[in-house]
Amino acid sequence: MTSMAARLRSIPSWQITLGAALLGLGFLIAAQLAAQGPRVRYTTQERAPLIETATQLQQRQDQLKARILELRGQIQANEQTSEGSAEQVRQLNDQLQQARIAAGLIPLTGTGIVLQLQDSQEPVAPGADQADYLVGARDLRSVVEELWAAGAEAVAINGERMTPTSAVIDVGPSILVNAAYLAGPYQVSAIGPDDLYARLSASPGFVDLIRTRAQGFGIQVSIAEPEAVDIPAFAGTVTLRYARPEPSPGASP
């Protein structure tokens, strides 16, 4: 009888363990199946090596960008300790700092807004194009253009600074900005005047964008007005290969 009682006590403990483990297992199998079933299924054999290559290239890019920022920091520190004709060097360093800010090479913080765009959750209407329900490069470009027009002074998409050479293009259902491949949700951060939000929402172009994309296809747009907006530095190439400085200004052929 005593052994029976002992068994009764011991059974629940392993059953609970097993039960909990099986529950976890069930969740994971479901999650795994859901993760493997994207919107469209593709043959896995040819995709696997491509995904691996893309992942490696993306990691390599992150390292290169970090290295660029590190080197720029070291160059700047070195330039600022440069001695000699102190006044001349000081002036040059001041000009360099202003030029770097203008070029987007310095991270900024200030007043502004952050817009978030997310793919639509609505079912695709019969006969409609599925791509219309996704956030596209054209959507992000429109938002950025409207922000500039509303008085923004610095803009970044998911941390990618908008510079004079920034392009925003579609790659399948996702988006390439500068050198980086971005996936949604997309956050467009902008530094600008206190009334940036008011100016943006008063723009006919922005109102039109919201009407066609948010109301028309269910693209989710939300706007936040944090106390301070941080915009990172551009971690890309500023060395031009074809353009050269022109001694006399404005001499177009």
Added chain:
Amino acid sequence: MRRRRNQLTIAAVTFLLGVLVVVQLRTQASGAAFAGLSSQDLTVLVANLDDRNDQLRTEVATLEQELGVLSQNTARGDVSVDELRADLRRVRLYAGIDPAMGPGVAVMVRGPIDGSGIEDLVNELRNAGAEAMSIDDVRLVPGVVALGAAGAVTLGARQLGDTFTLDAIGAPDKLTGSLTRPGGIIAQLSATQPDVSVEVTPLERIGVPATDRQLVPSHGHPRL
């Protein structure tokens, strides 16, 4: 005996659990970002990433060289005024503070085009490696955008006419090719805005003026 079987069952289930946790995490880490991309999209993506990483590598090399010269000067006790000037010229040229000159294309646009059509052209040129651009002598820098319906397009503070020239410095063949390729931006424009004609001329030498815009923000300050 029974106890042993229980233990084995639990061991087997926990093992499977562990494997699935790892698989799931890996799927989410790498696969999720690329979910929904076909093999064709992935090929384009890989080519793009490869190309752009090369550009970043070149920039790293340039910066390493620059830092090397600066460090040598400092070690020798020399002043680096020449290096400071060169750095300043490079950054000002990129930012659009100084006028630029180089090979490129002149894109002549005639007809009632809308603001987003112009921005599509500009974006396409940037994607093809355009380094400096202007529309009718207005340098295109961040903040200068073409907006509005056809016939009422503004470029910054300025009204844009029905005929204008978009100048871009870069590799002329690459810039021309990206605009004129089948299914490219000009083909798309002629479908959506048939009254607009776009003519691309490769040039060995083209000038782009400096911006007259204040590029240093007044509402943001450097973050340390």
